[in-house]
Amino acid sequence: MSKRLEMLFYNEGGKNVTVGLDHPVEPVNAEQVxxxxxxxxxxxxxxxxxxxxxxxxxxxxxxxxxEVIEI
Structure with missing residues (x-):
């Protein structure tokens, strides 16, 4: 199972922007994020x-x- 930290923002146009980091250090510190x-x-x-x-x-x-499905 892989984990990804996603930080979501709004841009000047009011649309969503997502910045992601694979395999974040755990436990994730909300204050640091x-x-x-x-x-x-x-x-x-x-x-x-x-x-x-x-x-x-x-x-x-x-x-x-x-989960790989064998065919």
């Missing part, structure tokens, strides 16, 4: 087709399980 998200916004690190990232939406851990 929030600080990183603030840095991404404050330093204008990412942009999108609808403008700069301007506001935090939320962060989440996504777990993915893949």
């Amino acid at each position: 929030s600080e990183v998200m603030d840095t991404i916004i404050d330093q204008n690190i990412f942009t999108s087709t609808d403008g700069d990232v301007v506001k935090k939406r939320h962060a989440r851990i996504v777990e993915r399980t893949v």
